[in-house]
Amino acid sequence: MNRCEYTVWPGTLTGNQKPQLSTTGFELGPGATTSVDLPSPWSGRFWGRTGCSNNNGRFICATADCASGQVGCNGAGAIPPATLVEIT
Numbered sequence: 001m002n003r004c005e006y007t008v009w010p011g012t013l014t015g016n017q018k019p020q021l022s023t024t025g026f027e028l029g030p031g032a033t034t035s036v037d038l039p040s041p042w043s044g045r046f047w048g049r050t051g052c053s054n055n056n057g058r059f060i061c062a063t064a065d066c067a068s069g070q071v072g073c074n075g076a077g078a079i080p081p082a083t084l085v086e087i088t
Contacts, residue, residue, distance in 0.1 A: 002030055002031065002033075007029045007052075011047050012024050012036065013075065015044045024074050044086070046087075047085070049065060064079065064082035065078070065079050
């Protein structure tokens, strides 16, 4: 759930050379909730990107951008500054 007063774009990255989740990035507006199914066992990271926009067809974020150019990070991690949670 996004408890911020602004939109965040969470990114995901699966570790250990395993397949990525069904979503590797998504938009989460203020007060919005979503869930992501994780296989068991799973290891990886989630982080919140902020200040994101579509700039001439390329998706970019002011913080924690993954440089994929898309909402989905597609196997790329967060570029600092980033706050993340790592699950192992």
